[in-house]
Amino acid sequence: MAVNLHIPAPETILPVAGVEIGITEAGIRKQGRKDLTVFQLAPGSSVAGVFTQNRFRAAPVQVCEQHLAENSDIRALVINTGNANAGTGPSGLKATHETCEAVAKLLHISPNQILPFSTGVILEPLPVDRLIKALPAAVQNLTADNWFNAAHSIMTTDTQPKIVSKKIELGGQPVTLTGISKGAGMIRPNMATMLGYLATDAGIPPGLLADMTREIANRSFNRITVDGDTSTNDSFIIMATGQSGLHIDSTHHPLYSELYRALADAALDLAQKIVRDAEGATKFITIRVEQAASQEEALKVAYAVAHSPLVKTAFYASDPNLGRILAAVGYAGVNDLDVGKVNLWLGDVLVASQGGRNPDYAEEAGQRVMKEAEILxxxxxxxxxxxxxxxxxxxxxxxxxxxxDYRS
Incomplete structure (x- = not known):
């Protein structure tokens, strides 16, 4: 049950010059669904990525990091759903390398010019033979206007596709941004099972794009949580093809800030869509911590509240049992917190102040806010x-x- 999740009409999703996408059915876990996606990028494109910090990083994550370190000329992505290829040891790495070799042969590029991604069940061998057998069909299907279908093909427990697409004007030059993401559970990106892919036809050199991607991830995919579990496969990728003719070569470029904001807004949109489609979600909740002494402190408090099962179940029940929020603030790890200075609002309602319940607070007011689908x-x-x-x-x-029932 997605919460106010907007799916753009297919005709409003804009192709990004220099990006072609092919999709097919490989039967990796379930028959009768598209589960294999290939991105092909124009020569001269830049690609950057941010990945999970889980120590059991999946084989494709390890290979992605290796290929990005070895080669600044990434020309393709390959994504399978239904199997995470995580916790699979040396055989999982072998399967990932075989996948890259097969894609390279079809596209006439080198294996280390390919970034592989997997999502699905952990600790099960990847059926790499089925994947490789299906690759020619995906490559044959490469087209510029496949973003909508790709958003569906990368889904696992998602109920709806997650897409953002817009055209902006920078210095009189039209620039396109389109992206997709997937994820509904096992979400606490710590870089965010989630995947995110965002492309623009602006030109950005690899080093600058890498810096932008890290910063953008920290303001978007690293600010969402569904259940506090950091997956083995979380990956966020930005691609810049340069096909628009506009090239941003440094942070000092007069149009850098505008392009950065547009990419950051698109990434935040994709990240929030993951929360809106969280497994079983009925509420989208924004937790804003103000007047903190540091970013670390603010995030400690925000995540303590966001991860609390007691808080989250109270929101599900629309029960204004708001002492649970104060308790989470209290155990967040701010050891010298003066609770007498803490104020708590639920929407527009001041619930607690000066270390206790606000004398003017009425439970009916809290109940009103708790019944809303979106809560601050x-x-x-x-x-x-x-x-x-x-x-x-x-x-x-x-x-x-x-x-x-996930593995059933």
Whole structure:
């Protein structure tokens, strides 16, 4: 049950010059669904990525990091769903390298010019023979207007595709940005099972793009959580083809800030769509911590609230049991917190101040806000000037059912 998740009409999703996408059915886990996607990039494109910090990083994540370190001329991506190829040891790495070799042969490029991605069940061998057998069909299907289909093909437990697409004008030059993401559970990106791919036809050199990608991930995919679990496969990729004719070569370029903001806004949109489609979600919750002494402190408090099962189940029930939020703030790890300076708002309702319940707070007002599909929680710590925001969802019965039955 997605919360206010907007799916663009297919005709409004703009192709990005220099990007072609092919999709096919490989039968990796389920028959009758598209589960294999290939991106082909024009020569001269730049690619950068940010990946999970989970120590059990999946084989494709390890190979992606290796290929990005070895080669600045990435020309293709290959993505399979249904199997994460994680916890698979040397055989998983072998399967990933075989996949890259097969794609390279079809596209007449080198294996280290390919970034591989997998998502799905962990600790199961990747059926690489089925994947490689299906690759020619995906390559034959390469076309510039396949973004909508690609958003569907990378889904696992998602209920809806996640897409953003827009055209902006920079210095009189039209520039296109289009992206897709997937993820609904096992979401606490810590870089974010999630995947995100964002492309633009602006030109950005590899080093600058790498810096931008890290910063953008920290303001978008690293500010969402569904259940506090960092997956083995989380990956976020930005591609810049340079086909528009506009080239941003440094942070000092007069149009750099505008392009950065456009990419960052698109990434945040994709990240928030993951939370809106979180497994079993009925509420989209924004947790904003204000007046913190540091970014680290603000995020500690925000994530303590966002990860609390007691808080999340209260939101699901629309129960204004808001002492649970204060308890989470209290155990967040800010050891010298003066609770007498903490204020808590639920939407426009001041719930707690000066270490206790606001004398003017009425439970009916809290109940009104808790029944809304989108809820803002504001926590002012009274310690400094730092503000950080995290996005999360509630916990429902359906979340348990989905994850109890995931491998069935």
């Amino acid at each position: 929680v504001r926590i002012a710590l009274g310690r400094g000037n730092t503000t950080e925001t995290v996005y999360t969802s509630d916990f429902s019965h359906e979340y348990v059912s989905i994850n109890a």
